[in-house]
Amino acid sequence: MNMASQSRIAVAIGDPNGIGPEIAVKAAARFAGTDLRPVLVGDAYIIEHYARRHATGLPLAPLGREKPAGLVYVDVNALDETDFHPGQLLPATGRATVAYASRAVRLSLDGQVDAVVGCPHSETAINAAGIEFSGYPGLIAQLTNTPRDEVFLMLVAAGLHIAHVTLHESVRDALQRLTPELVVNAALAAVKAEQRLGNERPALAVFGINPHAGEDGLFGDDDARITEPAVAQLRKLGLNVDGPTGADLLLGQRKHDVYLAMFHDQGHIPIKLLSPLRSSALTIGTPILFSSVGHGCAADIAGQGVADPISVIETLALLHNAKKS
Numbered sequence: 001m002n003m004a005s006q007s008r009i010a011v012a013i014g015d016p017n018g019i020g021p022e023i024a025v026k027a028a029a030r031f032a033g034t035d036l037r038p039v040l041v042g043d044a045y046i047i048e049h050y051a052r053r054h055a056t057g058l059p060l061a062p063l064g065r066e067k068p069a070g071l072v073y074v075d076v077n078a079l080d081e082t083d084f085h086p087g088q089l090l091p092a093t094g095r096a097t098v099a100y101a102s103r104a105v106r107l108s109l110d111g112q113v114d115a116v117v118g119c120p121h122s123e124t125a126i127n128a129a130g131i132e133f134s135g136y137p138g139l140i141a142q143l144t145n146t147p148r149d150e151v152f153l154m155l156v157a158a159g160l161h162i163a164h165v166t167l168h169e170s171v172r173d174a175l176q177r178l179t180p181e182l183v184v185n186a187a188l189a190a191v192k193a194e195q196r197l198g199n200e201r202p203a204l205a206v207f208g209i210n211p212h213a214g215e216d217g218l219f220g221d222d223d224a225r226i227t228e229p230a231v232a233q234l235r236k237l238g239l240n241v242d243g244p245t246g247a248d249l250l251l252g253q254r255k256h257d258v259y260l261a262m263f264h265d266q267g268h269i270p271i272k273l274l275s276p277l278r279s280s281a282l283t284i285g286t287p288i289l290f291s292s293v294g295h296g297c298a299a300d301i302a303g304q305g306v307a308d309p310i311s312v313i314e315t316l317a318l319l320h321n322a323k324k325s
Helices: 020-030 044-054 091-109 123-128 136-143 171-177 180-196 222-236 247-253 264-274 310-324
Strands: 007-012 036-042 060-062 071-075 115-118 152-157 160-164 204-207 241-245 258-261 280-284 290-293
Touching: 007 020, 007 091, 007 310, 020 036, 020 044, 020 071, 020 310, 036 044, 036 091, 036 310, 044 060, 044 071, 071 091, 091 115, 091 123, 091 136, 115 310, 136 280, 136 290, 152 180, 152 264, 160 180, 160 264, 180 204, 180 222, 180 258, 180 280, 204 222, 204 247, 222 241, 241 247, 247 258, 258 264, 280 310, 290 310
Parallel strands: 007 036, 007 115, 036 071, 060 071, 115 290, 160 258, 204 241, 204 258
Antiparallel strands: 152 160, 152 280, 280 290
């Protein structure tokens, strides 16, 4: 195999005391010998621990000295071995999670990998470490020097693509922050992400803020002030866009390539209903291809060898196909 033709995707192992390292190693092993080469990013001793259990017989080597059909890693040296206790989410593991993701992003910015996957994190552990964190999108914005109001999350699962204008904040705060400009920024990021995934002219549908998109003012004027002007601006830009329309109607019709939700639950609930463990969570609007997975770090089963890697496998395949498009 010509190794120069391979797609390289960094896999930050997530919280080292969660299921992230296990599912990262299992997923990487699944692609051994193919034209997709995952590069595991974390503490080498943790990667080696799981590789011995779940990648029996595959050689493990650092980036730059990899073998044609084996596992590749980058050692970050972020967690003292005394803090490695699967199932215990600690401030130290929160700091390590951010260190792994930061190194993986740097690999992408430096052109050493084509994309990045972030395995499950613990927001509690990261914030306990004194690091302000509300999900990967904000961190990726910071690491890539991208304005925060240009970076968003898009969930992909079971053929459904839903981007979010707001994410981890109260509905009250989200409503106060919603503006036509923010909706336009999110829509443009969603369209660009779809193009990177191979759809040159995606059909976009914008969810209303209120039920029935306000029902002509009967349920408030928020859509008249925010989503309607945003859609008008998007049409002036030549985008193929419908709405604002009630989320229930749009999702029932399923006529569009990508949907734009105003709030976290508007987009997360349909994705999780359709595919609770197999969604990809793309950070969109940044110069790199980055996706986490749509589930948590499952500390209750960490280290037991029973974690399902399917979300990482499908996310790797999604980014690999995007890179080839």
